[in-house]
Each structure stands twice: as structure tokens, then as C-alpha cells.
Amino acid sequence: MAGVYLHIPFCHKACHYCDFHFVTHLRDKPELVEALKKELELQRDFFGSDRVETIYFGGGTPSLLSEPELSQLIDNVFEIFDVIDDPEITLEANPDDLTDEKLQQLKKAGVNRLSIGVQSFFDEHLKWMNRTHSAQEAENALKRAQDYGLSNITLDLIYGLPKLSMEQWKENVQKTIALDIPHISAYNLTVEPGTPLAYQVKKNRVQIPQDENVLAQFTYLMDELESNDYVHYEISNFAREGEYSKHNSSYWLGKKYLGVGPSAHGYDGSDRYFNPADNKLYLEKIGKRELPAKWENTTIQDKLNDYILTRLRTIWGLNSHFIEEHFGSNELDRILKEVKPFLNRQEVEHKAGVLTLTRKGKFIADHIAASLFKIDD
Numbered sequence: 075m076a077g078v079y080l081h082i083p084f085c086h087k088a089c090h091y092c093d094f095h096f097v098t099h100l101r102d103k104p105e106l107v108e109a110l111k112k113e114l115e116l117q118r119d120f121f122g123s124d125r126v127e128t129i130y131f132g133g134g135t136p137s138l139l140s141e142p143e144l145s146q147l148i149d150n151v152f153e154i155f156d157v158i159d160d161p162e163i164t165l166e167a168n169p170d171d172l173t174d175e176k177l178q179q180l181k182k183a184g185v186n187r188l189s190i191g192v193q194s195f196f197d198e199h200l201k202w203m204n205r206t207h208s209a210q211e212a213e214n215a216l217k218r219a220q221d222y223g224l225s226n227i228t229l230d231l232i233y234g235l236p237k238l239s240m241e242q243w244k245e246n247v248q249k250t251i252a253l254d255i256p257h258i259s260a261y262n263l264t265v266e267p268g269t270p271l272a273y274q275v276k277k278n279r280v281q282i283p284q285d286e287n288v289l290a291q292f293t294y295l296m297d298e299l300e301s302n303d304y305v306h307y308e309i310s311n312f313a314r315e316g317e318y319s320k321h322n323s324s325y326w327l328g329k330k331y332l333g334v335g336p337s338a339h340g341y342d343g344s345d346r347y348f349n350p351a352d353n354k355l356y357l358e359k360i361g362k363r364e365l366p367a368k369w370e371n372t373t374i375q376d377k378l379n380d381y382i383l384t385r386l387r388t389i390w391g392l393n394s395h396f397i398e399e400h401f402g403s404n405e406l407d408r409i410l411k412e413v414k415p416f417l418n419r420q421e422v423e424h425k426a427g428v429l430t431l432t433r434k435g436k437f438i439a440d441h442i443a444a445s446l447f448k449i450d451d
């Protein structure tokens with residue numbers, strides 16, 4: 075299994091909390107699309123004999139691509155790589171871009187999964203975030219997409235917002251369930267350095283809610299989604315059976331993926347590379363037919379810690395057999411010893427050689443992962 079990620083670094087305007095890579099002018103868009111094609115060509119041999127099973131357009135705002143741009147990029151992936159017959163093709167969309175015409179174009183181009191950035195069904199939150207759409211527009215877009223047969227939808231929600239009351243959060247969750255959305259990503263608001271939100275927090279203009287309120291929202295989310303047949307398969311991701319994101323799951327399961335575009339990262343099954351988060355630099359490099367990728371210099375210890383951090387957050391958990399095979403029996407013994415207090419407190423479960431987080435453990439996932447890390451010898 076292998077995936078291709080294409081980063082589309084453009085947005086209509088900047089959301090106050092966001093530190094993903096994007097610019098708010100579109101003048102380089104045609105040139106960037108050409109560069110993505112060139113980068114795909116330069117990476118022709120990346121997968122060896124592996125077949126591509128997922129294609130993911132992320133950003134930024136990929137719904138800003140025109141129909142010819144999107145179709146061309148999808149065709150490029152099919153021409154350059156060995157792609158399976160019915161790959162998962164996800165495109166992230168802002169609700170205000172999803173007009174009837176756009177939905178038709180997306181379907182025609184072959185997109186079969188939409189990731190829609192709803193964030194909240196309340197206008198006051200959307201305004202506070204500096205989003206470009208209203209709650210009603212988001213709801214209409216979701217229904218329109220379903221009417222077009224694009225029902226394989228994942229919706230992004232954010233909790234832990236300063237002005238999000240428990241009652242409002244309950245409504246957001248209930249509305250999502252009522253709309254019959256098969257996949258939900260719900261993120262706890264993080265204050266990313268350098269964002270307008272970070273500035274507002276620093277100036278005391280915004281108060282981040284207390285941990286206990288955020289935990290109450292997370293608990294409600296888990297309770298309601300689980301009792302409505304969603305599987306909590308990664309700390310921020312819930313899906314109906316068989317509707318897991320194949321592309322994102324491949325990240326968590328350590329599969330190969332190629333990332334193209336500024337700020338994209340990729341993984342060759344052993345090491346990870348990062349492209350510069352800078353459109354100009356990226357275009358210059360690709361213009362010279364050079365790959366802009368910087369490969370990470372990871373030690374075996376980094377790899378183990380990375381495995382712990384990503385896998386513990388998923389339903390697949392830490393696999394003893396895998397740890398022993400890749401990192402040695404000493405490491406497995408060390409982890410099994412370090413995990414004991416968490417097992418005793420029922421924060422971690424150990425079944426059939428796999429360690430997974432319990433409900434209690436999910437509240438302190440990062441703390442547990444850090445406690446199991448291998449620290450410098």
C-alpha cells in the first residue's frame with residue numbers, strides 16, 4: 075500500500091488558528107500546478123514496485139484548484155505511477171467552494187472522498203476563526219455533496235474553542251450524527267506559535283478554556299460517537315466500520331507515501347523527508363529540475379519514539395512482535411516495564427501482544443507516549 079499527497083498552498087484568507095503552509099494570493103497557482111507535475115515526474119521511481127492506493131489533496135485549500143488543474147494532476151499521478159483500479163482520492167474542501175458546478179467537476183475528475191472543513195455549526199465561532207463561510211453554507215454544502223453521490227465525507231470539527239459552550243458542542247456533535255457523515259476528525263484547538271491566535275492569547279485578549287472543560291467536550295464526543303457506531307480509530311478520528319481514511323491510516327501504519335508541493339513530507343518506508351514551506355524556494359528548485367526535499371537524519375531511537383507516538387494514538391496500538399523484530403528484545407522489555415503503572419491504573423490495555431490506550435488513557439495519550447520513549451543512552 076502506498077499513497078501520494080499533493081499540497082495546495084493557497085487559501086482565500088487566513089484562519090486565526092492555522093499554521094499549515096499557505097498564501098492568500100493565487101498568482102502562482104498555475105506555475106505551482108506545473109511544478110507539482112514536474113516533482114511527480116522527478117519522483118517516478120519512489121515507490122519501486124509498490125502500487126499507489128490513495129491520492130490525497132491537502133492544503134491550504136485544494137478546492138481552489140480549477141477543474142482542468144485538478145484533472146491534470148490526477149491524470150499525472152495515473153500516468154507516472156502504477157495506480158490500483160479504484161484508488162481512494164480525497165480532496166480537502168472549504169464549504170464555500172462547494173457549489174453545484176464544483177461538485178460536478180470534482181466527481182468528474184475522480185474525487186471519491188471529500189474532507190470538508192466545517193469546524194463549527196455556529197456563526198459566532200466561524201467569525202471568531204476568520205473562516206470564509208457561514209454555518210448554513212456549510213450545512214448546505216454537506217447536503218449538496220450527498221445529493222451528488224459524494225457521500226464519502228469526512229468533516230473537521232474543532233473543540234476547546236474559547237467561546238464554545240458545552241451546549242453548543244453537543245449541538246455540533248448531534249448535527250454531525252444527524253447529517254449521517256461517515257467520518258469525523260475532531261481536533262482540540264491548539265495555539266500554534268506565530269499565528270494571530272497566539273498573539274491574541276499573549277495579549278490576554280483571548281482565554282483558552284480550562285482543561286476540565288476541554289476534557290468534558292472530548293468525553294461527550296467519544297460517548298456520543300461510539301454509541302452511534304463510530305469507531306474511535308485514532309485519537310482525533312472517528313469512522314463508521316469500513317470508512318476509515320485509507321490515506322491517513324497508511325501514515326499511522328508506517329506505509330510509504332510520497333508528498334509533493336511546498337511543505338509536503340514523504341516517507342520511503344524507512345526515512346522521512348520534508349519539502350521547504352516556501353513557494354518561491356520550491357518553484358526555484360523544481361525549475362532547475364532539482365528535488366527540494368530535505369531528508370531527516372533519524373537514529374533508530376528516533377524511529378522507535380516515532381512509532382510509539384503515532385501508533386499509541388491509534389486502535390492498532392503498539393505491537394510487541396514488531397518492537398522486538400525492529401528494535402530488539404531489550405527495548406520490548408524496557409517498554410513492558412515502563413508501561414506497568416499505566417496498566418495497573420487501567421490507562422493502557424495489553425491484549426494479544428498489543429498495547430492500546432483505554433478511555434482513561436486517551437486523556438493523557440501524550441504523557442503515556444513520552445513515558446515510554448527511549449531517552450539517550
Ligand SMILES: C[S@+](CC[C@H](N)C(=O)[O-])C[C@H]1O[C@@H](n2cnc3c(N)ncnc32)[C@H](O)[C@@H]1O
Nearest residue numbers: 079094132133189228230259319333337338339
Ligand atoms: C490534519 S488534516 C486531516 C484532514 C481530514 N480530517 C482527514 O481525515 O482526511 C490534514 C492536513 O495535514 C497536512 N498533511 C497531511 N499529509 C501531509 C503530508 N504528507 N505533507 C504535508 N502536510 C500534510 C495538510 O496540511 C492537510 O491539510
Ligand SMILES: C[S@@+](CC[C@H](N)C(=O)[O-])C[C@H]1O[C@@H](n2cnc3c(N)ncnc32)[C@H](O)[C@@H]1O
Nearest residue numbers: 091092094133134135166191230261262263264
Ligand atoms: C489544513 S486544514 C485543511 C482543510 C481546509 N483548508 C479547511 O480549513 O477547511 C486541516 C484541519 O486542521 C484543523 N486545524 C488546523 N489548525 C488547527 C489548530 N490550531 N487547532 C486545531 N485544529 C486545527 C482544522 O480543523 C482544519 O480543517
Ligand code: SF4
Nearest residue numbers: 085088089092133134
Ligand atoms: S484552516 Fe484551512 S482554510 Fe483556514 S487557513 Fe488553514 S488551511 Fe486555510
